[in-house]
Amino acid sequence: MWHKALFRKDYKQTKFILWAIVLICILALPLNTAVQLEELRIKVEKDELDGDFANDTEKFEVISRSINSSILPDTMAMTNVILSVMIILLAGVMIGAERGNKTNDFTFTLPFSRKQIFLSKWMMGSAVIVASYIVNFILAQCIIYFSEFGQHMIWKLSFFYLIYPLVGLLAIYTFSLFWGTVTGGVIYQIAVSIIFLIFPLGIIMLLSSFLDANTVSYYYWDEWAFLRGLDSVLNHTFLFKYNIALENLLYDFNNRWFDMPIQDMKIYYTHLLIPLGYIATSLFLGVMLYEKGNIEHNGKFILFDKLQPVFQVGMVVCFALLGGMLLREFTPYNLSESEIYFYYAGFIGTGLLFYFISRKLLNMKLQLFSR
Amino acid sequence: MLEVQKLTKTIHNKSVFEDISFSIEPGQIIGLVGRNGAGKTTLLKSMVGIFNPQSGDVKFEGVSVYDNPSIKKHIVFVPDSPEALKSYTVKEIVKLYNDIYPQFDERYFYELLQRFSLSTNVKIGNYSKGMKALFALVLAFSTKAKLIILDEPTDGLDVIVKKKIIQYIVEEVAEKQTSILVSSHRLDEIEFIADKVLMMKQGKLDSQTELMDMKSHYKKVQVVFKKELPPSLQNANGIDVLNQTGRVYTLLLSGKLEKANEMIQSEQPLLFEELPMTLEDVFVSKLGGDGDVA
Numbered sequence: 198m199w200h201k202a203l204f205r206k207d208y209k210q211t212k213f214i215l216w217a218i219v220l221i222c223i224l225a226l227p228l229n230t231a232v233q234l235e236e237l238r239i240k241v242e243k244d245e246l247d248g249d250f251a252n253d254t255e256k257f258e259v260i261s262r263s264i265n266s267s268i269l270p271d272t273m274a275m276t277n278v279i280l281s282v283m284i285i286l287l288a289g290v291m292i293g294a295e296r297g298n299k300t301n302d303f304t305f306t307l308p309f310s311r312k313q314i315f316l317s318k319w320m321m322g323s324a325v326i327v328a329s330y331i332v333n334f335i336l337a338q339c340i341i342y343f344s345e346f347g348q349h350m351i352w353k354l355s356f357f358y359l360i361y362p363l364v365g366l367l368a369i370y371t372f373s374l375f376w377g378t379v380t381g382g383v384i385y386q387i388a389v390s391i392i393f394l395i396f397p398l399g400i401i402m403l404l405s406s407f408l409d410a411n412t413v414s415y416y417y418w419d420e421w422a423f424l425r426g427l428d429s430v431l432n433h434t435f436l437f438k439y440n441i442a443l444e445n446l447l448y449d450f451n452n453r454w455f456d457m458p459i460q461d462m463k464i465y466y467t468h469l470l471i472p473l474g475y476i477a478t479s480l481f482l483g484v485m486l487y488e489k490g491n492i493e494h495n496g497k498f499i500l501f502d503k504l505q506p507v508f509q510v511g512m513v514v515c516f517a518l519l520g521g522m523l524l525r526e527f528t529p530y531n532l533s534e535s536e537i538y539f540y541y542a543g544f545i546g547t548g549l550l551f552y553f554i555s556r557k558l559l560n561m562k563l564q565l566f567s568r
Numbered sequence: 569m570l571e572v573q574k575l576t577k578t579i580h581n582k583s584v585f586e587d588i589s590f591s592i593e594p595g596q597i598i599g600l601v602g603r604n605g606a607g608k609t610t611l612l613k614s615m616v617g618i619f620n621p622q623s624g625d626v627k628f629e630g631v632s633v634y635d636n637p638s639i640k641k642h643i644v645f646v647p648d649s650p651e652a653l654k655s656y657t658v659k660e661i662v663k664l665y666n667d668i669y670p671q672f673d674e675r676y677f678y679e680l681l682q683r684f685s686l687s688t689n690v691k692i693g694n695y696s697k698g699m700k701a702l703f704a705l706v707l708a709f710s711t712k713a714k715l716i717i718l719d720e721p722t723d724g725l726d727v728i729v730k731k732k733i734i735q736y737i738v739e740e741v742a743e744k745q746t747s748i749l750v751s752s753h754r755l756d757e758i759e760f761i762a763d764k765v766l767m768m769k770q771g772k773l774d775s776q777t778e779l780m781d782m783k784s785h786y787k788k789v790q791v792v793f794k795k796e797l798p799p800s801l802q803n804a805n806g807i808d809v810l811n812q813t814g815r816v817y818t819l820l821l822s823g824k825l826e827k828a829n830e831m832i833q834s835e836q837p838l839l840f841e842e843l844p845m846t847l848e849d850v851f852v853s854k855l856g857g858d859g860d861v862a
Contacts (some may be wrong), residue, residue, distance in 0.1 A: 202667035209660065303652035305618045308640035493579050493610075493619055502580070516827055 203309060203317040206516065207291065210300070214287045215325050218438045221283060222333040225276035230337040233268045234344055261349040261459045264341060269358045270443045273336070277362050277440040282328065284370045285390050292377025292487075293386035296495040305492065315378070315487040319480065322370050327363065334359050357464045358443065365440030366478075368472035369394065375479035378486035378562040379504065381497040381562075397431040403515065406522035439472050496562040505559050512555045513548050520547020569594050569747060570643075570715055575624035577607075577614050584610045585771040588624070593776040595745040597737075599758035602768030608751040609649040611768070612719050615749075616645040628715070641669055644713040648720040652703040654693035658682065661692070661707065669711040673726060682849035684732065698729035705733060709740050718750040722757060730757070737761060767851070779847070787821040788849050791832060792839040804831060818843070820853040 208215070229283045250256040295301040304314055341350055374392035392399075408424075424445060432438070438445060450463050486501075492499045499508055524543025528536040570592040577584045587609035592598055602608050614621045617633055617640065625632050631639045653661060658681070665672045681688055684702050686695070695703060701721060708716050721737075722730040738761055740746055752758050758765060759779065767774040777785065791797075792815050801807055806823035818837075821828040832840065 200667075202664060205664050205667060209656065209664075299649075299651040302613065302618045302647060306616045306640065306643075306645040308638045309848060310637045313637075489620070491579075491620060 203231055207321050211290050218283050219329040221279050222329040226333040227336040229272045230340050264349050265351050265354045265459050273358050273362050274441050281369055285373045287322055288373035289383045289387045293383030296382050300490050312484050312486045315484050330363050351460055353464055362440035364469055364472045368436050368475040371476045371479040375483040378483050381495050381500050385498050397435040401431050403518035410525055410537050433471055498559050509555045513551050516551035517544045517548030571627045573625045573829045578622050583771050588773050591740045593746050597748040599762035600751040606768040607771045609719055612703050612717055642714045644708040644711050645703045645717045646708045648723050650700055657691050658688045671712035673710050680706040698725045715747045755847045755851055787825050788843045788845040790841045790843055791817050791837045793809045793837050798835045820849050
């Protein structure tokens, strides 16, 4: 499956982004940790001088909390926002960019199956993400461990901060790679990947506005079992929760997050099943669609004719909901009784507009990516 | 060696070509000709797995290239321009091809670069159009592949480069028994190098003609009658008008040449003269029409 020639070809194509990922991991994990530790050092000295600590136990708890629930998640979140962007770009260059020049033709003439080609791209990207992330995470941990704050480290939390973001990032990569097998160019791939990555939160917002406008208030969602279930499912399928919003995840595990001693925090690994599910599904569907993909449609928004109506309906409905939501926000205060009319004016107007835009978009072949 | 079996391809529910079958033997050069839009490039790309055909198969030494793509290490496809490799340096390509093709002959490759005065210290994108075409050929032949598929190898090149390329292809085939499938609009070139010509018309294989046999299947004659071409000859099977200048007609006779000859003689032409025939005459006669570029 792992063929040197495919590795060499993909490396040539993506080396700038791959090295950028390595560099981001080096700069954002160990270096940022060192800077944050220095700031903590200054803060502790200042607090000591000001007599802010009642006793040594309080000092120990404050430092432990700073390291484990502030420095680590903050460093992770900042790193992972930038890494997520780079990873989506990487997936775009791996597959989408190939469709924009003759590289796709060249790749498919080589003596390798399409499954081999796709899995090789996945393995190469994943290997770089995993290796650079783990090595630099360990370096960052060593910086804390060998400092005077080493005794404050809580290994189960460190492991949590390593494993969740890592699986989350791999899920983002695999998911974005999968969209490359459906779309016909790098811009389409990146756009659709981002839209579907934020879709779970976006659709909650759009649906809540729709229900609000139709008198079912969002605040009553809790009384509607199916809406409650939907909200929960969508919240859990939001992939950025597993690598950026780590504090939310800790809150899910521990309701009294701020009151309890940091070392008593509970960590569960069952939630990993969601990003792992993303990886397995995207990989399975990605291989299948990459094998079936008709590259004569490269440059078009969607490679498969049969999927075009699905995307058209989805696009029109989502933009109609967005249009309704936005126009409702502009309802003058003295006309708040009529906000449903504003909502439907926005809904129908934007829906119609995007019906025509989607027809054009789905049928056109971008010259920039034509073959 | 290579067998194309009932290959069919449709794009947007429109047939590009259907039911194409032919075979290539070792050391054979086959020319693929047809008008613009006849489906030549799509056929070549489908044969090497760039496009997925709707049905049919391509077997190399009995092994399907779709089920066992590893067999493609014996087949190299050379597109009209090596755009995919333009960001590579020569050294990077050598490493890549060494990994892909086990038989890649690096020493031979560098010898050929020297012979054609192609610089080794540049990126492929920096070569001129002619140099790129030559480079792609040198690269393909250095893989020692048993079959090389060329799509418009001389398209847009100057006569000097064209000559070099044609000469090089002929040399390689003579020395190494490599098989070549070449699509081109340059019928004179095809006529010069090919053993067999496949003609595509509206997505179908119109004919497969051995060039050696062409002369026994076709005859080009110039005739003059007292008036215009007699009606009995105008719609006759096996008689096609290639050209008309006044009362002088150039005809292409095909099929039963004796019978066509007799039909013309029975109309008592003032002049009946046999002319040297070219592939272009056959092409115009068979694939020409009412200017309908497909």
